[in-house]
Amino acid sequence: MKCQTMSKISAFAGFYKLPVKERLRIVKEFANLTDEETSLLTNTGSLSIELADRMIENVVGAFPVPLGIAVNFLINKRDYLIPMAIEEPSVVAAASYAAKMAREGGGFHTTSTSPVMIGQIQAVNIKDPYRARMAVYGYKEDILKKANEQDPVLVSLGGGAKDLDAKIIHTPSGPMLITELHVDCRDAMGANAVNTMAEAVAPMIERITGGRVYLRIISNLATKRLARAYVTIPKEAVGGEEVVQGIVQAYHFAASDPYRAATHNKGILNGAIAVVIATCNDHRAIEAGAHAYAARTGHYTTLSSWEKDRNGDLTGSLEMPMAVGTIGGAIRTHPIAKIALKILGVKSANELAEVITTVGLAQNLGALRALAHEGIQRGHMRLHARNIAIAAGATDELIDVVTDQMVKERKIRMDRAKEILEQYRKTKP
Numbered sequence: 193m194k195c196q197t198m199s200k201i202s203a204f205a206g207f208y209k210l211p212v213k214e215r216l217r218i219v220k221e222f223a224n225l226t227d228e229e230t231s232l233l234t235n236t237g238s239l240s241i242e243l244a245d246r247m248i249e250n251v252v253g254a255f256p257v258p259l260g261i262a263v264n265f266l267i268n269k270r271d272y273l274i275p276m277a278i279e280e281p282s283v284v285a286a287a288s289y290a291a292k293m294a295r296e297g298g299g300f301h302t303t304s305t306s307p308v309m310i311g312q313i314q315a316v317n318i319k320d321p322y323r324a325r326m327a328v329y330g331y332k333e334d335i336l337k338k339a340n341e342q343d344p345v346l347v348s349l350g351g352g353a354k355d356l357d358a359k360i361i362h363t364p365s366g367p368m369l370i371t372e373l374h375v376d377c378r379d380a381m382g383a384n385a386v387n388t389m390a391e392a393v394a395p396m397i398e399r400i401t402g403g404r405v406y407l408r409i410i411s412n413l414a415t416k417r418l419a420r421a422y423v424t425i426p427k428e429a430v431g432g433e434e435v436v437q438g439i440v441q442a443y444h445f446a447a448s449d450p451y452r453a454a455t456h457n458k459g460i461l462n463g464a465i466a467v468v469i470a471t472c473n474d475h476r477a478i479e480a481g482a483h484a485y486a487a488r489t490g491h492y493t494t495l496s497s498w499e500k501d502r503n504g505d506l507t508g509s510l511e512m513p514m515a516v517g518t519i520g521g522a523i524r525t526h527p528i529a530k531i532a533l534k535i536l537g538v539k540s541a542n543e544l545a546e547v548i549t550t551v552g553l554a555q556n557l558g559a560l561r562a563l564a565h566e567g568i569q570r571g572h573m574r575l576h577a578r579n580i581a582i583a584a585g586a587t588d589e590l591i592d593v594v595t596d597q598m599v600k601e602r603k604i605r606m607d608r609a610k611e612i613l614e615q616y617r618k619t620k621p
């Protein structure tokens with residue numbers, strides 16, 4: 193009995209120091225795994241167990257996710273194949289379909305800001321925070337120099353700490369002076385680089401402000417690292433004027449209601465995150481940034497906009513923070529991420545950010561069109577079925593009975609309407 197209780201304890205000192213095999217043995221015993229189950233865990237495919245063990249802690253296996261290729265993408269007049277790692281069905285198909293519609297209007301177009309991330313340094317217990325803020329600005333060049341000394345590689349590539357801001361925030365713990373480093377991260381996502389810089393300048397900030405520094409960390413609300421994508425699709429390619437109208441109204445619903453906006457943005461992230469994962473970028477960073485950006489006015493709303501242009505065509509745009517890299521983190525370690533980047537053929541982190549944002553916009557279009565179009569189609573089908581039911585002789589409440597049955601069966605025909613009527617009359621004289 194004692195032994196059984198012992199085997200269910202999850203507190204293992206030094207679990208991280210054990211070899212993978214030993215960890216696996218413990219987990220197997222704890223969870224009563226079969227030999228087949230443990231061998232599935234260690235059968236890690238292209239990500240060797242040794243490499244996985246170097247990437248994170250306490251490794252016992254790897255977790256495979258399907259990798260699909262979205263086709264038809266034309267971005268800034270260049271064709272791309274898009275690797276997407278995702279478990280959800282329909283996403284890759286919807287992205288490909290939306291990209292096909294977009295081709296009819298010349299494809300997608302993109303822009304982006306410089307790849308600048310914000311690193312925050314929190315200083316507290318400052319007697320005169322407004323004077324301290326001015327002092328931080330006064331020492332700007334020294335602070336930036338100190339930050340840049342931490343990353344000569346990044347500086348040699350034209351990146352590094354370029355500017356700073358200082359703001360006072362009022363909190364339940366009193367006023368705080370937040371210094372924000374603006375770091376051009378070039379082709380890196382930049383969290384490690386920025387955190388290192390923020391830590392290095394912290395003692396200087398303490399000296400300048402007379403306060404105490406606590407947090408020194410990157411912000412995932414990357415408002416200085418935005419990617420944008422836009423597209424115009426001829427109304428015929430979308431499915432006609434009514435579908436354009438339906439999509440615009442679906443967008444207006446989302447833009448006005450946070451409950452719908454969350455799902456609208458989830459659709460965007462379905463596409464974007466699948467590419468972020470395929471390239472082994474940090475999807476938590478992108479998701480956190482996306483939602484914070486969607487709520488930046490104090491009201492959570494959509495990341496994208498959809499309009500009908502002067503020709504009656506559909507035009508959509510998406511702007512979102514996109515802190516992704518083509519170097520750094522696990523990007524050049526993970527064998528599949530390297531292949532995904534090769535398939536994409538992107539030359540810089542900015543290009544990758546723009547492609548990912550485009551996939552987000554395409555996914556959004558695919559979802560909105562399905563919602564608007566299906567709704568419209570169903571409406572049409574119902575109207576048609578109702579006419580047939582009446583023509584077959586249905587009256588009063590029988591019109592709805594026959595209509596519902598035909599729509600349910602997707603068999604909207606006179607002979608079927610007559611059959612349903614007959615059956616109904618037999619059972620209910």
Ligand code: NAD
Nearest residue numbers: 345346377378379380381382383384385474477520521522
């Ligand atoms: P990194 O430190 O591995 O690589 C960046 C470094 O690569 C740069 O500092 C530079 O010295 C060098 N480099 C070489 N060629 C470069 C080029 N062309 N462009 C830019 N830099 C080049 O990684 P990172 O990008 O600083 O950090 C990313 C990692 O940090 C991710 O794994 C992420 O998950 C993790 N992380 C994220 C957060 C967060 O988002 N809040 C916090 C901590 C860590």
